[in-house]
Amino acid sequence: MNISVIGTGYVGLVTGTCLAETGNDVLCIDIDESKVKKLQDGVVPIYEPQLDVLFERNITAGRLKFSTSLEEGLKHGDIIFLALPTPEDEDGSADLSYVLGAATDIGKLLTEYKVIVDKSTVPVGTADRVTQAISKETTVEFDVVSNPEFLREGFAVEDFLKPERIVIGSSSDKATELMERLYRPFVRSGNPIIIMDEKSAELTKYAANSFLATKITFMNEIANFCEKVGADVDKVRIGMGTDSRIGKRFLFPGIGYGGSCFPKDVKALHKSGKDNNYDFDILNAVITVNDRQKRILLPRIDAFFKGELKDKKIAIWGLAFKPETDDIREAPALYIIEDLLKSGASVTAFDPEAMENVERKFGDQISFATDMYSAIENADALIICTEWSIFRTPDFNKLKSLMNAPVIFDGRNLYDVEDIKNEGFYYSSIGRKTIG
Ligand SMILES: NC(=O)C1=CN([C@@H]2O[C@H](COP(=O)(O)OP(=O)(O)OC[C@H]3O[C@@H](n4cnc5c(N)ncnc54)[C@H](O)[C@@H]3O)[C@@H](O)[C@H]2O)C=CC1
Ligand SMILES: O=C(O)[C@H]1O[C@H](OP(=O)(O)OP(=O)(O)OC[C@H]2O[C@@H](n3ccc(=O)[nH]c3=O)[C@H](O)[C@@H]2O)[C@H](O)[C@@H](O)[C@@H]1O
Secondary structure: OEEEEEOOOHHHHHHHHHHHHOOOEEEEEOOOHHHHHHHHOOOOOOOOOOHHHHHHHHHHOOOEEEEOOHHHHHHHOOEEEEOOOOOEOOOOOEOOHHHHHHHHHHHHHOOOOEEEEEOOOOOOOHHHHHHHHHHOOOOOOEEEEEOOOOOOOOOHHHHHHOOOOEEEEOOOHHHHHHHHHHHHHHHOOOOOEEEEOHHHHHHHHHHHHHHHHHHHHHHHHHHHHHHHHOOOHHHHHHHHHOOOOOOOOOOOOOOOOOOOOHHHHHHHHHHHHHHOOOOOHHHHHHHHHHHHHHOOHHHHHHHHOOOOOOOOEEEEEOOOOOOOOOOOOOOHHHHHHHHHHHOOOEEEEEOOOOHHHHHHHHHHHOEEOOOHHHHOOOOOEEEEOOOOHHHOOOOHHHHHHHOOOOEEEEOOOOOOHHHHHHOOOEEEOOOOOOEO
16 A cells, blocks of 8 residues: 655654554655655654664665655655644644644645544544634635554564554544455454544543553552552552452552653543543642652652752662653653752763763763763762663672762562662662662
């Protein structure tokens, strides 16, 4: 099939590449000229495991191309995917200007039947608004489909190629049939393609993300309570997670959820509720607790240094909002760095992939190390913000010899408390006893 994808970010580029992988002829469009130039030169502008291999293979095969021209995109694709940003607006709602703006432009350029697929995460009713925006500009026949994306960054290719489910919201048999044909190669193992109306599809996406954010937040509250009563959240987590109704996944406490989606999507669903005279009390609590959780280590660090953080040398391991990505949107590490700088501490950070993005934000206000050990040289404390695998089994003797003092604040519970006690560290983690 001929496919066009508008927007070549994390979702658009993965969608385009993976659809080319199953033999489709894909043209990806982006408004960002420098990004398109890079893509045309064969450079993947983001870090996403496996993407480079598929990208190169499909470019070489001539099935994956890039352009800045929406007009070309509309000519090429039978199906036009919108993978455009829906960032948080000032009032917490999803900013639909990219999606509706593209819809208007599409309306102006439409010359024959197309299926317009919304892959961006958008509030209930957006498919109707996209339809209206296009219809204002044209009398040509078209269908709008809601097809929310559930991939995770860091596993985006794997998630796209082997999805647990595909949700298609459509009221057109013609469009539904095309979408099913496109996605059939990805669900050969038997996972479902779930067909529903557009509004239910749009809400499915927000409900899934908000439920997962709530699950994490609930565990963060349990972790905080564990510290008050001397329980160990890792034991509680395993004790709970073995109940198949609860499940083992997404029960890891930490310094809050971040990323480009959970924070904005929880707020957008909360705002959608308000707009429709419904108070999502539970989401209000999730937002408040997560904001607090992102900064939970700071008072502890401050207390450890007896309020004298000024000129202390603090090392940070992990800047990305989670491992296996260079994405720093809403990363808890950013909040911690801001607070440390306000307190007058100096910060040296190391992250395997996200340092360039953080440098763009903080410039020379913080230093960056070339590896995890040079980050901790002469450090008065180490803070762990992201659970990259390389941080899991460090050489503790090397840490002790390089640091000014053996002090670790672990926002991701990487180490066994008893093991680290034997290593002679001061060790503070989330929901477990503090050592030292
Ligand atoms: N990042 C993720 O893991 C996931 C994101 N989503 C949703 O997918 C949507 C896109 O997210 P990301 O890919 O992360 O965004 P992104 O910010 O990484 O990429 C968006 C791309 O759209 C381009 N763009 C903006 N306006 C344009 C226009 N008028 N024409 C052509 N291109 C244009 C930008 O230059 C950028 O390259 C959002 O609604 C997000 O909530 C859904 C599932 C997963
Ligand atoms: O809509 C989206 O953009 C995507 O949002 C999340 O994916 P992602 O943000 O890439 O990452 P997750 O692995 O879900 O992690 C999100 C945040 O929760 C935190 N988290 C996750 C799991 C956990 O047990 N504990 C925890 O604190 C992570 O550290 C991270 O900050 C969802 O998992 C995807 O299904 C969805 O498509």
